[in-house]
Amino acid sequence: xxxxxxxxxxxxxxxxxxxxxxxxxxxxxxxxxxxxxxxxxxxxxxxxxxxxxxxxxxxxxxxxxxxxxxxxxxxxxxxxxxxxxxxxxxxxxxxxxxxxxxxxxxxxxxxxxxxxxxxxxxxxxxxxxxxxxxxxxxxxxxxxxxxxxxxxxxxxxxxxxxxxxxxxxxxxxxxxxxxxxxxxxxxxxxxxxxxxxxxxxxxxxxxxxxxxxxxxxxxxxxxxxxxxxxxxxxxxxxxxxxxxxxxxxxxxxxxxxxxxxxxxxxxxxxxxxxxxxxxxxxxxxxxxxxxxxxxxxxxxxxxxxxxxxxxxxxxxxxxxxxxxxxxxx
Amino acid sequence: xxxxxxxxxxxxxxxxxxxxxxxxxxxxxxxxxxxxxxxxxxxxxxxxxxxxxxxxxxxxxxxxxxxxxxxxxxxxxxxxxxxxxxxxxxxxxxxxxxxxxxxxxxxxxxxxxxxxxxxxxxxxxxxxxxxxxxxxxxxxxxxxxxxxxxxxxxxxxxxxxxxxxxxxxxxxxxxxxxxxxxxxxxxxxxxxxxxxxxxxxxxxxxxxxxxxxxxxxxxxxxxxxxxxxxxxxxxxxxxxxxxxxxxxxxxxxxxxxxxx
Amino acid sequence: xxxxxxxxxxxxxxxxxxxxxxxxxxxxxxxxxxxxxxxxxxxxxxxxxxxxxxxxxxxxxxxxxxxxxxxxxxxxxxxxxxxxxxxxxxxxxxxxxxxxxxxxxxxxxxxxxxxxxxxxxxxxxxxxxxxxxxxxxxxxxxxxxxxxxxxxxxxxxxxxxxxxxxxxxxxxxxxxxxxxxxxxxxxxxxxxxxxxxxxxxxxxxxxxxxxxxxxxxxxxxxxxxxxxxxxxxxxxxxxxxxxxxxxxxxxxxxxxxx
Numbered sequence: 001x002x003x004x005x006x007x008x009x010x011x012x013x014x015x016x017x018x019x020x021x022x023x024x025x026x027x028x029x030x031x032x033x034x035x036x037x038x039x040x041x042x043x044x045x046x047x048x049x050x051x052x053x054x055x056x057x058x059x060x061x062x063x064x065x066x067x068x069x070x071x072x073x074x075x076x077x078x079x080x081x082x083x084x085x086x087x088x089x090x091x092x093x094x095x096x097x098x099x100x101x102x103x104x105x106x107x108x109x110x111x112x113x114x115x116x117x118x119x120x121x122x123x124x125x126x127x128x129x130x131x132x133x134x135x136x137x138x139x140x141x142x143x144x145x146x147x148x149x150x151x152x153x154x155x156x157x158x159x160x161x162x163x164x165x166x167x168x169x170x171x172x173x174x175x176x177x178x179x180x181x182x183x184x185x186x187x188x189x190x191x192x193x194x195x196x197x198x199x200x201x202x203x204x205x206x207x208x209x210x211x212x213x214x215x216x217x218x219x220x221x222x223x224x225x226x227x228x229x230x231x232x233x234x235x236x237x238x239x240x241x242x243x244x245x246x247x248x249x250x251x252x253x254x255x256x257x258x259x260x261x262x263x264x265x266x267x268x269x270x271x272x273x274x275x276x277x278x279x280x281x282x283x284x285x286x287x288x289x290x291x292x293x294x295x296x297x298x299x300x301x302x303x304x305x306x307x308x309x310x311x312x313x314x315x316x317x318x319x320x321x322x323x324x325x326x327x328x329x
Numbered sequence: 330x331x332x333x334x335x336x337x338x339x340x341x342x343x344x345x346x347x348x349x350x351x352x353x354x355x356x357x358x359x360x361x362x363x364x365x366x367x368x369x370x371x372x373x374x375x376x377x378x379x380x381x382x383x384x385x386x387x388x389x390x391x392x393x394x395x396x397x398x399x400x401x402x403x404x405x406x407x408x409x410x411x412x413x414x415x416x417x418x419x420x421x422x423x424x425x426x427x428x429x430x431x432x433x434x435x436x437x438x439x440x441x442x443x444x445x446x447x448x449x450x451x452x453x454x455x456x457x458x459x460x461x462x463x464x465x466x467x468x469x470x471x472x473x474x475x476x477x478x479x480x481x482x483x484x485x486x487x488x489x490x491x492x493x494x495x496x497x498x499x500x501x502x503x504x505x506x507x508x509x510x511x512x513x514x515x516x517x518x519x520x521x522x523x524x525x526x527x528x529x530x531x532x533x534x535x536x537x538x539x540x541x542x543x544x545x546x547x548x549x550x551x552x553x554x555x556x557x558x559x560x561x562x563x564x565x566x567x568x569x570x571x572x573x574x575x576x577x578x579x580x581x582x583x584x585x586x587x588x589x
Numbered sequence: 590x591x592x593x594x595x596x597x598x599x600x601x602x603x604x605x606x607x608x609x610x611x612x613x614x615x616x617x618x619x620x621x622x623x624x625x626x627x628x629x630x631x632x633x634x635x636x637x638x639x640x641x642x643x644x645x646x647x648x649x650x651x652x653x654x655x656x657x658x659x660x661x662x663x664x665x666x667x668x669x670x671x672x673x674x675x676x677x678x679x680x681x682x683x684x685x686x687x688x689x690x691x692x693x694x695x696x697x698x699x700x701x702x703x704x705x706x707x708x709x710x711x712x713x714x715x716x717x718x719x720x721x722x723x724x725x726x727x728x729x730x731x732x733x734x735x736x737x738x739x740x741x742x743x744x745x746x747x748x749x750x751x752x753x754x755x756x757x758x759x760x761x762x763x764x765x766x767x768x769x770x771x772x773x774x775x776x777x778x779x780x781x782x783x784x785x786x787x788x789x790x791x792x793x794x795x796x797x798x799x800x801x802x803x804x805x806x807x808x809x810x811x812x813x814x815x816x817x818x819x820x821x822x823x824x825x826x827x828x829x830x831x832x833x834x835x836x837x838x839x840x841x842x843x844x845x846x847x
Contacts, residue, residue: 048846051689055846076691085682091610103603104690106596132614148686359765366773373791374781375637382642390788506621509628516632522639531635 001065003029003156003187004050010058011045019045021211022059027156027189027204032182034202035191036296038308042211043191044084047160050189051081064155077105080154084161086141090134094125094144097133098151105152119147123177139170146177157181159190163197175201195296195308207300207308214303223294226302229269230254230292233261236285246278260288269293338431342439347446349413360405360447361454368398368458371521383525387552392464395455396548397520399476400540402451403484404511408504410444411491415501418585427586437496437578441488448484452477464551472550479547479563486567489574496581519544539566597696604687604700605707611674612708622666623712627719630659634723637781645785648812652725656716657807658780660740661800663712665771668747671705672767676755694842698835702748709744713737725811732810735820739807742827747771749834756841778804799826 004027011020020042027033035043048054050061052072061068064078088097098116107115120129123143128136133144142162149157159178163171178201182188192198198205199219206216215222228251235243243261247253251266265271269291279286300308331339350357368391376390387393414437417423426436456473459466466472494504515521517531518540527535535541546563549555611618630652638651648654678684687697721727728736751767758766777794778801779787787795795801806823809815 081689087682376788528635528638
């Protein structure tokens with residue numbers, strides 16, 4: 001049984017707004033599945049329907065085998081939810097929130113304390129557990145939010161933009177925790193507007209735009225669809241013509257950009273060393289060499305004609321594993 | 330004497346203040362709906378008070394209560410103006426004004442123009458209620474004009490207190506928190522009952538409460554007749570409140586400029 | 590089934606516990622809910638106190654006549670505050686946390702209104718002390734119990750109203766509507782004077798307003814003796830309001846995903 005099955009899911013709002021327009025998807029048990037798209041694409045609306053917070057106006061959705069409309073209570077028993085807003089009570093302590101969540105999920109009273117302790121330890125909030133949430137940093141609040149979503153060991157975990165607004169270190173911490181959860185068998189449905197997040201974490205990615213899925217697959221397969229890695233080469237004056245000849249041997253030449261020559265490597269990144277050797281053998285002095293891999297943004301551009309991150313003003317700082325790797329200069 | 334440019338600034342800010350006020354019905358509703366509701370309930374609930382020994386000879390309890398309802402609404406308008414100024418401070422809009430080459434007092438005066446217009450609206454509203462429910466205005470059209478003038482002047486005076494609280498605190502919720510005090514001041518005045526029939530110590534306080542002076546003067550054209558004494562007392566009451574508001578505003582503005 | 594009910598009661602208890610936090614952890618949080626009805630009680634007693642001199646009024650002390658109304662007002666403000674707090678939780682997403690849990694909707698509602706019912710005792714207790722201080726008659730043990738039931742019951746009614754409004758408008762800006770609704774309900778009764786002395790439209794409305802029965806029920810001990818005949822209409826009115834407004838609030842909670 002798939003963890004999540006969706007057919008023709010639709011949500012229309014008053015005023016003729018269609019936020020989700022016929023989405024089909026299936027998330028296998030134990031998978032990390034990412035919904036990638038700009039603000040307003042329909043990600044949060046989809047999550048809210050799958051977590052029974054919003055009623056679909058069309059289509060069918062099943063989570064853990066239960067229909068979200070016909071059997072929402074069963075769905076709620078099987079899911080953990082950390083929504084876009086951390087949604088915490090600033091007057092409560094971290095421990096009190098976890099205990100409240102445990103009570104809401106009908107954990108037996110004799111298990112509540114130990115479960116709260118274990119979760120707080122897991123997310124590194126033991127020391128802050130008895131402080132009010134109002135005094136927590138953004139990263140701490142997110143970790144607490146995640147912990148409270150896990151209190152009943154859900155089969156499926158929904159994370160709606162879990163790292164939006166976090167600094168790079170906090171973001172990495174959340175990523176590590178998500179990977180650990182997945183290793184333990186939890187299915188994760190993650191929405192994000194950050195390329196790196198989908199790229200790093202997800203087993204499969206669905207790119208959503210204007211309420212429709214425009215592409216779906218593993219990050220590698222999606223990127224391979226739109227092109228091969230490109231090598232951008234800047235050389236010393238006087239040798240560009242020779243350089244162009246060399247580069248042509250390794251793949252299709254693309255239009256130059258500001259004096260930088262670009263070649264699409266037909267056999268991928270493995271060609272870098274041979275290119276460098278060939279240029280060296282011809283005595284061409286290379287000033288800069290940069291490998292540019294296709295990104296999920298390139299996939300988005302291919303499918304929708306616009307950039308994913310340009311569609312959104314709130315792009316996040318890269319946590320450190322960027323798409324560009326500057327090579328030898 | 331204010332320069333032409335200053336008048337222009339005050340007029341512009343006043344227009345903004347007025348537009349803000351009248352474009353947000355949810356802000357106006359508490360000023361109109363609540364006093365009207367209270368008026369209707371109190372007239373129905375305590376209307377037999379006119380039979381009490383010592384109650385002034387009036388055509389109806391509504392005629393007696395109308396002035397109190399008007400001034401209640403005007404007090405709330407002053408509070409509302411203060412809240413609007415506090416929101417401007419919280420939003421940073423006042424920084425924009427402070428960075429402009431305008432006199433500091435223009436900021437407050439502009440806000441008071443909006444409050445005065447609100448006072449005018451409430452005066453017309455309750456006059457209309459009076460007409461609809463058969464209240465006779467003993468002093469006729471002149472009396473009505475005087476009522477309106479006193480209500481508008483009161484609105485400006487009350488507004489200056491609201492503005493002072495806003496400037497000092499910079500917080501809309503603090504100004505909003507003054508709301509219960511409006512009723513304390515009203516209950517300790519002749520807003521809802523004749524002075525001689527109030528319980529002590531409210532009776533003693535009402536005798537010297539500037540609000541009582543204003544309310545009595547607004548009431549005269551409806552149920553009694555103009556009296557010079559009541560009129561002078563009302564103007565004194567407005568002047569006292571206005572002067573207090575002006576002093577508090579000046580000090581609060583200095584404080585705000587000092588702390589940023 | 591037993592385990593489920595235990596879990597449900599635990600959830601209700603947890604939500605009441607959360608509500609307690611605001612009173613205990615926010616300095617001055619209780620003040621507005623206590624201050625407003627107290628100001629009205631003292632103010633109206635000072636202003637309209639001599640109404641008792643009218644023929645047919647039949648009480649020694651206007652404070653005794655008025656205090657039940659103020660108790661209802663205090664409960665009304667508490668219920669409205671419940672609605673405002675819920676609207677805040679809706680606005681900041683915290684309520685989604687409750688909605689996405691397996692706790693049944695009626696349990697969530699019971700937690701909210703249960704908390705309001707208990708919180709209405711805060712202004713109620715303060716008002717009672719103030720009333721005794723200004724000379725209101727002590728209602729006796731039975732009278733006090735009946736007034737307590739009326740106060741807590743009105744707290745539930747007001748909370749159902751506040752919750753229903755919060756779920757409908759999903760914004761704290763609806764606070765005036767929550768407050769005005771309850772205030773109107775309570776004041777359109779024999780709040781200021783006995784039925785026979787009311788005039789005009791209010792006389793008609795108060796005669797048919799079920800809230801009049803609740804006010805009269807609470808008033809018994811303060812102005813005379815408590816009787817079953819004077820109590821059961823108030824209980825029926827409370828039950829009726831709770832049934833209607835509770836159903837509306839529950840429907841709103843069930844419809845949140847629509």
